[in-house]
Amino acid sequence: MEQYREQLPLLEQLSKEVYNQLRQVLQEQAVELSGIECRVKTESSLAGKLERKGDKYASLEDITDLVGLRIITFYTDDVDKVAAIVQQLYEVDWSNSVDKRKLHELTSFGYNSLHYICRLKGGKIPFEIQMRTALQHVWSAIEHDIGYKGAVKLPPEYRRQFSRLAGMLELADDEFSRLRTTMTDYRRQVQALVKSGKLDEVLLSTDSFRSYLELRPFQRLNQRIAAVNQAEIFPASLLPFLSVLESFGLDTLGDVQRFIDENSEDAYQLSLSQLAVTDLDILSESIGLQNLCLAYVLKNGGGVAGLKAVYDLLYGKQGGNETLAELTLEQASHLPFVKK
Template identity: 40%
Template sequence: MEKDNLSPILAEYDQEIGIYSDFKTKIEVLIQELLKQNDIHVHSITARCKDRRSLQGKIARSDGKYSSLNQITDIVGLRIITYYNDEVDAVAKLVEKEFELDIQNSVDKRELLDPDRFGYLSLHYVVKLPEKRLSLTEYARFVGCKAEIQIRSILQHTWAEIEHDMGYKSKQAIPKEIRRSFSRLAGLLEIADLEFTKIRDSLEEYENEVQEQIQDQPTTVLIDQASLKSYINTSALVQELDEQIISYSGALLQLNEHFIGAMVDKLHFCGLNTISDIEERLNKHKYLIVEIAKQVYQSQQRPLDIMSVGISLLYLCNVLVASTESLEFVRRYVRGSSNMDPALEERLAMDILLFYKQAISL
């Protein structure tokens, strides 16, 4: 009986695998677009088609459960890994809204987690495209195609991968003492998942509040990535200097989070600790900042196409370190903010001093 069931399904698979492969690609791209449109940033999306050997094993283990390929709901599988636990539900709501769910084969396995059960379980949906999409030419040939979508946080995924690698399929298979260790670790991971979400929420709350603090009491606002980003985005002085700088370079301005993070370290290196420290030095050195930037871009054979908003702060730091007229100090400044070749570091340190001396001599 098992052999009779096996051959027709595999023959069907061989005939339809091309369509399923295209369906996998289409649904992966669709989910990426839907997440982008809804401003949901996830860690990763992976998609796969079940290979023939894996399908053969599944059918063999099913004890005659399957008689046709369309009864097997995971020929196409997608895994969405979120950064935070609560984003699992956000992605789930999007999937429920944009796809037709196979309720019978979909399950929120998190609801099945026993209080003493070790490990993390995931949210699984079996979906197909809704009629509104199937009516479009690009999706019309995927009528009847289903996909299994698995959604879990990055910590849940970490647990599941390690647990899978150990090869134990149930808690009864784990020795009792080791099972206790699994349970303790599962609890720690669950707490970590919740705490990361709280930290994220606290950072967002701080970012919303810090702008008002900058306006009211800039001398009390310490320089960190959130406060610096808020200051750069709202400071008329920064905007004025940035625009003068790009008038010489011809570059476009774009916000760059990595640049802002790097600038926090540079500003602290220069002895600036609060937002008011930045504002004071920018006002004091406006002329030198712009003049040095002008010299830099006029000397470059190939100017940059894009610069980060807040580029004037980089030139402020260059002015401050060069004003010491200490080559060793400038070297330490350059060395602390790059992974350049030593020869390039030396050249940059020399250039910072050179452009500064040229600017003050004008």
Template identity: 35%
Template sequence: MKNEVIDWYIKTRPTYKRLSAKIEALLSEVFEMENISYHIITSRTKTIESVRGKISKDKYDNPKEQIQDFAGIRIITYVEDEVAKISELIEKTFDIDHENSGNKSDDLGLDKVGYKSVHYIAHLDKSRLKLPEYKQYENKCFEIQVRTILQHTWAEIEHDRSYKYTGKLPTDIGRRFKLLAGMLEMADREFNNISNDIDAISENTAISAEKGDYNIPISSTTLTTFLSTKFSSVLGGEPIIFSDRDGILVGEMERFGLKTLDDFNKIIPDDFNKTLKFLNEKARLSDFGLVRRVLMINDYNKYFSIAKDDGFTVWTSYDDGESKFFKHYGVDWDDIEDKYGVMLTD
């Protein structure tokens, strides 16, 4: 029977390989449509050698039906909350074999740490199987694993190292291994909490900005939300382009003497939104572009002598629109070039 199963799988494997790729592509599209963030999606099809090794253990009466992971998809998320959102979408998108699916962390018990992952055994739903391109996958199941980056790290290390021992790990190594797993689990939860806290700060900043309350400390998060709210009419409803990942812009604002969003809001000219239209290019309205323009038209000597980051040396887009914009506010670029050596390019 074992040879018969292998012969069957050699013939059938190409179909499972196509199925794996189809599910990966389908999930990518679903996540994009639902604006769900994730780290990566990968797919794989069991190798012939892997199947041969699996059926050699004599634990299957009918391997063709009992082995449910010939096709497999793995989704790696950044934080735990994304696992829940993705799991919900998976359950809506496919027919789930709930009896053979579950959350591995539920099996650990209160006194255990270790491998965590959400596993689904799924089939394509009936409506999709009616389509000609999916008909060939009828009665074929696939496995979907969902886990965070840190959960994936633990699982890969455990699989590579722990399984190399034929018996129980030595007590001291086993204890250290479990302690490390606990630390990873705690780190995973803390990353998730931090992510939620950042989202809360952004949401609260947006609410305060709409009410005109800007007494909020400047950070990359609060600044980006403030700019998106303050200049929503100019941006056409699109969020501001965030690029201050190293805190360079916030550093410039601090050196300029700005501590809160209210400090910054007070130096934005009343006609700033109107004059931004000189530029005629939404792509330029990043956090850097907006803030630096405000600082320079407020006091360009102060900006270039005290606040400017050393890495900002050239204003590369000084075209007719830029010229009109800065002339409107009395910014003398000849003076800037003479005093600070900032060369402009046309």
């Protein structure tokens, strides 16, 4: 205990150093985490450990978890990725490290962490790094909260209930990782279909619309509109328009392309009526898509209510949207495509 008190400042410094290094490197490697925890074992906790297992330790250096860190990932396969990064950063004491995921015990789900005993390269003080998923972490916390441990003797019906729940969570952990892989493959397929021009085969979604925007489908219309006042185009996100396009019943990227082709000239004419009497020389990149949507509503007799619905989706429901819709209708009232 005297050794511990003397080394406590070094232990706290080591804890902060390793924590900061791991957080930075994992962020650089784009590993999404639920969290990183670190702690230095308290004096009372160490005293309790020595009372229970003191005969195992000859000196303070034999206690490998005075400094402990826990890295919590969202996915099971990211645990292995974190482990590979830890192996590169630190010296791992393989004789004292353990992969509890290989225990395969029915009640062990909450303890299926990967435990590495490490040292800084050239360092002497050991520290423990636990790696587990968020579901494993939650399960372990629940077990601790309700006082259940796998070694505790409980009636068979209670142990069976815990085993069933642990099995469900373990299955969910695996399925989340599998689903992420499936979604990654799907996004790659969508990107390939978009680049090849097979737009009718791609359902309209956030991912597919984002890939479609990389083709800059509204650039030509924007350039025509900007030429009215020799304006500069200011970058803006077009993703908020996805909900508007979906409200029009567009299901595929092919539908979006036809929507553009069929309404571009009307959107340009609407822009002319709005800009010709102004000296605006800076326009948002969303001008073309916004006027495509507004022209579509006007062509289909949506009137003020339809225009307001578009503005509500784009800007949220607010009092000024109806006034804006009335102004838009007034500006477009003389255009031949407007359905009365």
